[in-house]
Amino acid sequence: MENESVKCLIIGSGPAGYTAAIYAARANLSPVLYEGLEPGGQLTTTTHIENYPGHPNGITGVQLMEDMKAQAVKYGADVRYGIVTAADLTKKPFHITVDGRHTIEAETVIVATGATAKYLGLESEQHYKGMGVSACATCDGFLYKGKNVAVVGGGDTACEEASYLAGICNKVYMVVRKDYLRASKAMQHRVMTTPNIEILFGHNTVQVLGNEAGVNGVLLSNSEGAEKVIDVDGFFLAIGHHPNTELFKGQLELDDAGYIVTRPGTPLTNIEGVFAAGDVQDPHYRQAITAAGSGCKAALEAEHYLMTRDE
Numbered sequence: 001m002e003n004e005s006v007k008c009l010i011i012g013s014g015p016a017g018y019t020a021a022i023y024a025a026r027a028n029l030s031p032v033l034y035e036g037l038e039p040g041g042q043l044t045t046t047t048h049i050e051n052y053p054g055h056p057n058g059i060t061g062v063q064l065m066e067d068m069k070a071q072a073v074k075y076g077a078d079v080r081y082g083i084v085t086a087a088d089l090t091k092k093p094f095h096i097t098v099d100g101r102h103t104i105e106a107e108t109v110i111v112a113t114g115a116t117a118k119y120l121g122l123e124s125e126q127h128y129k130g131m132g133v134s135a136c137a138t139c140d141g142f143l144y145k146g147k148n149v150a151v152v153g154g155g156d157t158a159c160e161e162a163s164y165l166a167g168i169c170n171k172v173y174m175v176v177r178k179d180y181l182r183a184s185k186a187m188q189h190r191v192m193t194t195p196n197i198e199i200l201f202g203h204n205t206v207q208v209l210g211n212e213a214g215v216n217g218v219l220l221s222n223s224e225g226a227e228k229v230i231d232v233d234g235f236f237l238a239i240g241h242h243p244n245t246e247l248f249k250g251q252l253e254l255d256d257a258g259y260i261v262t263r264p265g266t267p268l269t270n271i272e273g274v275f276a277a278g279d280v281q282d283p284h285y286r287q288a289i290t291a292a293g294s295g296c297k298a299a300l301e302a303e304h305y306l307m308t309r310d311e
C-alpha cells in the first residue's frame with residue numbers, strides 16, 4: 001500500500017487523544033487518530049464519573065468518550081480503528097506503522113496511549129482470567145450478581161470497584177496488603193461505611209482457587225503467615241497500571257516505571273515534533289480532566305511546532 005502523509009498523527013483514544021484531536025482538527029491540522037486496542041481507553045471501563053466538570057449529574061465513562069469522539073469527528077478529525085504496531089521516530093517525517101502493514105509518514109506525533117491494568121503475576125490468576133478473574137468491575141461485575149467477590153488493592157480504583165460491586169453482589173472483600181488504604185478520604189469513608197464490604201487489611205493473595213467452572217475461592221495469607229480461604233466467585237484486580245510505552249522504548253525518554261518523560265508542565269518529549277499526553281506521561285494525577293488538559297496542550301504544541309518550523 002502507498003505511504004500516507006499526515007500533519008498530525010494521534011495515537012490513542014482516551015480523553016487525551018480525543019481532546020488533542022478536537023484541538024488539532026480545529027487548527028486545520030487534519031489529524032488522524034488511531035484508537036488502539038481499547039477504543040475510548042480506560043474510562044470506558046469505569047462507572048459513573050462525577051468529577052468531570054460540566055456534568056453536574058455525572059456521566060458514564062462510555063458516554064463521555066463517545067461524546068468526545070463525536071466532537072473530534074465533527075470538527076474533521078479522521079478517527080480510525082487500528083493499532084499502531086511500530087514507530088520509527090529517528091527520522092523526519094516520523095514513520096508509524098499501523099496493523100503491521102500500513103505506514104504513515106507523520107510530521108508530528110501525539111502519543112496518548114494511556115496505561116494498562118496490572119496483575120499480581122500468579123499462575124492461577126492467569127489461568128482463571130475471563131473465568132472469574134478480571135481487572136474491570138464495570139465490565140464484568142454484572143456476572144456476579146448476588147455472589148461474593150474479592151477486590152485486590154487499597155487505592156481509589158479498588159475503592160471505586162468495591163463500591164460498584166457492593167451494589168450488585170452479596171458481599172465484597174477488599175484484600176489490602178498494608179494495614180491502611182491509600183485511597184482518598186472520601187473513598188475510604190465510602191467503603192468503610194458500606195455494610196457489605198469487608199476490608200481484609202494486611203492480607204496477600206497466595207492463590208486463586210477454582211475448577212473447570214471458574215473461580216470459587218481465594219487463598220490469602222496475613223502478615224503473620226496465617227492462611228485462610230475466602231469463598232468468592234469473582235476476583236478483581238485494582239492494583240494500578242503500567243504505561244503503554246513499549247513502542248517507544250529506546251527512542252523516547254522514559255522514567256524508571258516506563259512513563260514518558262515530558263518537560264515539566266508541557267507535553268514536549270525529548271524528540272522535537274513528538275508530544276505525549278494523558279496517563280502515558282502522568283504517573284501521578286491520572287484523571288480524565290488532567291488527561292484532556294494535556295491533550296489540549298499537545299495539540300497546541302504540535303500546531304506551534306509546525307508553524308515555527310515552516311517559518
Ligand code: NDP
Nearest residue numbers: 120153154155156157158177178182238239240284285286
Ligand atoms: P494506586 O497506585 O493508587 O493504588 C494501588 C493499590 O494497589 C495500592 O493499595 C497498592 O498497595 C496495591 N497494590 C499494588 N501492587 C500490589 C500487589 N502486587 N499486591 C497487592 N496490592 C498491590 O492505583 P489506583 O489505580 O487505585 O489509582 C491510580 C491513581 O488514579 C491514583 O492517583 C488515584 O488517586 C487516581 N484515581 C482517582 C479516581 C478518582 O478521582 N475518581 C478513581 C481512581 C483512581 P500499597 O498501598 O501497599 O502500595
